[in-house]
Structures are given as structure tokens and as C-alpha cells.
Amino acid sequence: MGTYTVSNAQNLRICVVMVGLPARGKSFISQKIVRYLSWLSFKAKSFNVGGYRRKGAPRPSADFFDYSNAEAYKIREQAVKEAVEDMMKWFEEEEGCVAILDATNSTRVRRNWILKLCRENCIEPMFLESWCDDEDVVLRNIADVKNSSPDYEGVDSEAATSDFLERINKYKEVYQPLQDDIDKDLTFVRLINVAQQVVINRIETYLESRIVFYVMNLHIKPRYIWLSRHGESIYNIEKKIGGDSSLSPRGLKYAAKLKEMVKESAGDRDLTVWTSTLIRTQETAQYLPYKQLQWKALDELDAGVCDGMTYEEIEEKYPEDFKARDEDKYEYRYRGGESYRDVVIRLEPIIMELERQENILIITHQAVLRCIYAYFMNVPQEESPWMSIPLHTLIRLEPRAYGTKVKKIKADIPAVSTYKERGTSQVGETYDEKRKSLHILNSTSD
Numbered sequence: 434m435g436t437y438t439v440s441n442a443q444n445l446r447i448c449v450v451m452v453g454l455p456a457r458g459k460s461f462i463s464q465k466i467v468r469y470l471s472w473l474s475f476k477a478k479s480f481n482v483g484g485y486r487r488k489g490a491p492r493p494s495a496d497f498f499d500y501s502n503a504e505a506y507k508i509r510e511q512a513v514k515e516a517v518e519d520m521m522k523w524f525e526e527e528e529g530c531v532a533i534l535d536a537t538n539s540t541r542v543r544r545n546w547i548l549k550l551c552r553e554n555c556i557e558p559m560f561l562e563s564w565c566d567d568e569d570v571v572l573r574n575i576a577d578v579k580n581s582s583p584d585y586e587g588v589d590s591e592a593a594t595s596d597f598l599e600r601i602n603k604y605k606e607v608y609q610p611l612q613d614d615i616d617k618d619l620t621f622v623r624l625i626n627v628a629q630q631v632v633i634n635r636i637e638t639y640l641e642s643r644i645v646f647y648v649m650n651l652h653i654k655p656r657y658i659w660l661s662r663h664g665e666s667i668y669n670i671e672k673k674i675g676g677d678s679s680l681s682p683r684g685l686k687y688a689a690k691l692k693e694m695v696k697e698s699a700g701d702r703d704l705t706v707w708t709s710t711l712i713r714t715q716e717t718a719q720y721l722p723y724k725q726l727q728w729k730a731l732d733e734l735d736a737g738v739c740d741g742m743t744y745e746e747i748e749e750k751y752p753e754d755f756k757a758r759d760e761d762k763y764e765y766r767y768r769g770g771e772s773y774r775d776v777v778i779r780l781e782p783i784i785m786e787l788e789r790q791e792n793i794l795i796i797t798h799q800a801v802l803r804c805i806y807a808y809f810m811n812v813p814q815e816e817s818p819w820m821s822i823p824l825h826t827l828i829r830l831e832p833r834a835y836g837t838k839v840k841k842i843k844a845d846i847p848a849v850s851t852y853k854e855r856g857t858s859q860v861g862e863t864y865d866e867k868r869k870s871l872h873i874l875n876s877t878s879d
Contacts, residue, residue, distance in 0.1 A: 438668065446529065446530060446532075447530070447531045447557045447638075448531075448532050448534060448551050448559065449534070449560075450544065451535050451561055451562075452539070452546065452563070452853075453537060454604050454605065455578070456540070456574040456578055457563040457564070457571070457574065458565075459537075459563055460535055463479040464479060466533055466644060468809070471646075471811060471816075472777060472784075474774075475530045475640070475782070476528065476529050477530060477531040477532070478531075482512050482536035483537060484516075485511075489508040494596060495599035495603055495622075496603075508568075516536070517547070517557075521554060524556065529645070530640075531640070539608040539609065540607055541615075547764050558619070558620065559623050559636075559641055560571050560611060560616075561621070561624070564625050564626075564790065571601075571625065573653075575597050576664060579593040579597060596818075616634070617634065618635070620634065621634050621635070622634070622640065626707060631645075631649050633645060633706075645810075650785050650786075654791060656792050656832070656861055657698075657718050657792055657829055658787065658792070658809070659698065659699070659793070660794075660804055660805065661691065661797075662823075662824050662825075662826070663824075664684030664688050664716070664825065665683045665687065666679065666680055667680070667681055669678055669851055670746070670849055671743070672851075673741055674740070674742065674743070674744070674859055675733060675735070676740060676741050678713060678744060680717065683848055684716070684824075688717045688719055688720055691844070692720040695794060699843060706724065706794045706795075707731060708728070708797070709724075709727065709729075709797050710728070710732055714731070714846045721794070730779050730782060733799070733801060734771050734800035735771040736770050736771075737769030738751075739768070740770070740772070743858075744853060745859075750757070755766065761815075762818035773803075777804050795861055799851060801823060803822060804827070819855065821851075825847075825848045826843050826844070827841070828840070828844065
């Protein structure tokens with residue numbers, strides 16, 4: 434069994450201060466940073482000022498955001514103070530590493546207040562501005578926000594759009610973008626028209642550079658990501674783990690059916706198929722009429738000396754290891770093999786490339802799929818290795834401003850269950866695990 438120590442970068446506390454007008458993708462970027470850093474074992478959390486503001490003004494009109502509206506201004510200032518107080522408490526009580534203050538933070542007065550507060554509390558402030566004058570991008574963002582923001586729940590689409598555009602105009606009256614000369618002493622990154630142009634200033638630490646590199650790869654175009662395990666394999670039927678076996682007859686039926694399922698879900702969208710280098714994923718993708726790429730990084734978790742064994746055989750031959758894996762499945766490393774954490778580390782380039790792309794279908798393996806799904810859905814590390822993700826199921830992810838929508842499409846082709854519950858060497862889902870699986874695969878992340 435191996436262990437892994439997170440970099441000393443954990444000792445550095447950073448506050449990423451979002452800057453930008455409404456409908457510039459700030460909440461989307463904030464959520465993505467949290468998911469990325471959490472996935473890599475850095476303790477990260479987003480503090481959305483809008484959520485605090487809704488306590489005092491749940492359904493405001495555009496006039497609420499007029500800076501001459503003194504009563505509304507008080508509510509908004511109280512919201513940011515509460516968000517910052519909670520953020521500071523989180524740093525101290527939960528030993529937080531990276532906080533994202535998700536708000537417009539549109540004036541220098543506001544930003545200087547946050548800057549002073551961070552420095553007084555030994556927190557490194559890093560400003561991240563999303564600046565955009567591309568009307569198509571802004572209108573797409575407005576459509577996303579009005580469909581997913583609590584501010585416009587139940588509001589007519591045209592009325593919501595009109596009100597949101599007026600809200601943006603109210604902010605424009607006082608908005609002060611970051612400037613190279615005035616703000617030259619600050620640590621900041623400016624994303625101009627998403628990532629068409631990126632301006633970086635005084636990025637000094639490892640973790641800051643990781644965040645910058647990540648956000649440079651993001652885009653906010655509407656897209657889908659489809660995930661599927663390979664079809665049922667011979668090893669699945671024999672209850673063996675790992676290996677490089679071919680598909681079973683039912684697995685081959687799923688491969689043939691998958692072409693129809695993807696076409697129905699994707700329509701005329703152009704997409705690219707990513708598979709592992711193992712036979713069973715390539716056989717699953719054989720009928721798909723799309724460009725295909727093989728990634729070694731998508732190969733299944735390496736079971737080391739246990740490769741090709743059943744769980745019963747592992748429990749009999751390596752009882753201490755079997756018990757240790759059940760106790761901490763995320764950190765446990767097979768002898769001569771990998772842990773879930775190891776898989777996450779090798780998947781990082783895949784995630785980075787995935788963020789650059791539009792519509793992708795990934796056909797891979799149970800452990801790898803759990804890690805990728807956990808990234809998009811912000812599933813805690815200790816839970817991710819226990820997620821039930823069945824065979825012969827196509828999962829569609831739709832990244833949105835306020836979360837990721839999930840749809841499960843199940844093929845009407847039977848397959849064995851490869852799910853192993855904690856404390857047993859038997860595979861197969863209980864009724865409770867089937868319910869858990871349905872809940873996980875038909876949810877939206879926060």
C-alpha cells in the first residue's frame with residue numbers, strides 16, 4: 434500500500450477574487466476552479482455573494498442593482514460582508530487552502546477593501562477578471578444564467594433577458610476593469626473574451642500558476658460530454674479484475690447499440706471518441722462513425738499483482754491488503770499497481786484537454802470513469818471509489834453556470850454487475866446500491 438503527500442502548496446492560503454460584469458462566466462469559472470482543485474486534493478470552496486444577497490432580496494429587478502438605490506446598496510454590501518466573514522471562518526476553522534469570492538467586485542473601492550482584509554489575515558489575494566465584449570458570448574451566458582439562476586426561476590424568458598440586460602447596464606455605470614498601470618502591484622489574470630487573450634501579472638507561486646494554466650484552458654461554449662464504460666467483457670463475467678479481455682456476446686451487442694444511442698442523444702453534433710488502449714474499449718467503439726483517439730491515460734486502474742484475480746482470490750491470498758483497500762479505497766495502492774489517487778494524477782492532462790474541447794464521448798473503465806465523473810460532479814474523494822456506475826449505460830453531462838446536469842441512458846441489454854460493496858468479496862448490487870446509482874446518475878451538481 435502506498436501513500437501520497439499533497440504539496441506544501443497546501444500551506445499557502447489564496448483568495449481568488451473574481452472581477453467582471455454579470456454574464457461573463459464568473460460563477461462557471463469559480464465552480465470549475467473549486468472542482469479542479471478539490472479533485473487534486475487542495476481544499477477549495479466558492480463563496481457566491483449572490484447567494485447571500487438572495488436572503489435579503491430573493492427576486493430583485495434590475496433597479497435593485499442601481500448604485501443610487503441606497504436601500505438596495507446596503508443589502509448588497511451586507512451580503513458581501515457575510516460572504517467574506519464566512520470565508521475567513523472557513524480558512525481558520527477548516528484549514529482552507531483556496532477560496533473563491535464569486536461576485537462582480539466591480540469597483541476599486543471594493544477590491545481594495547478585500548485586498549487589505551486578505552493581507553491582514555495572511556491570505557494571498559489573486560484577482561481573476563473575466564472581461565468580455567463579444568455579444569454572442571454574453572447572450573449565451575445570459576441564456577444560461579436565466580435558465581439556472583434562482584433569480585429568474587419561473588420568470589418569462591423574454592422578460593428575464595430584458596431585465597438581465599438592464600442589470601448589466603447598471604453595473605457598467607460604475608465598473609472599473611483591472612488595468613496594467615493602475616493595478617501593476619496586484620497579482621491578477623485577465624481573461625479577455627473567455628481565453629482569446631490572457632493577461633497575467635505578478636503570478637508568483639506554484640498554486641497560482643496552476644490556477645492560471647487551468648483557467649486558460651476553459652471555454653464556456655455549450656457542449657456535452659458523454660461517458661460510457663466498455664461493454665460487458667469476458668473478465669466481467671468471470672468476476673476478474675484488470676486484464677485485457679475482449680467483450681462478451683452481450684458486450685458486443687452493447688457496442689452495436691451504442692451507435693444508435695449516441696446518435697439519438699447527440700443528434701447532428703460533431704464529436705470525438707476517446708478510448709483507452711485496451712481491447713474492450715476499442716471493441717465498444719468499433720461501430721461509432723466519429724473520429725477516435727486512444728489515450729494510455731484512460732487505461733483501467735492497474736491492479737498490480739492482483740491483475741486477473743477475482744475479489745475472492747485477493748481476499749484469500751492478500752487478506753491484509755483486501756482489508757486495507759476497503760478501509761481507504763481512494764488512497765490504497767495495489768502491490769505493484771495504482772491507487773485511485775494515482776489515477777487522478779495521470780488523468781490531469783486528460784481533464785485539461787477535455788476542458789479545451791467541445792463534444793467528447795469517453796469510453797473507458799470503471800475506476801477511471803469514477804474519477805472523471807467525480808471531477809465534473811464535485812464528488813468527495815472518499816466517496817468516488819464507491820460510486821455505482823453500471824455497465825451498458827451512457828451518461829450525458831452538460832456543464833452549466835450553476836452546476837452540471839446529468840442524464841442517464843440505459844441500454845436494454847443485460848450485463849453483470851461489477852460493483853463490490855465494502856466488507857465483502859462478492860460483486861453485485863444490493864437494492865440500496867441500485868437506488869444510490871440511480872440517484873447519482875440523475876442529479877445535478879451544486
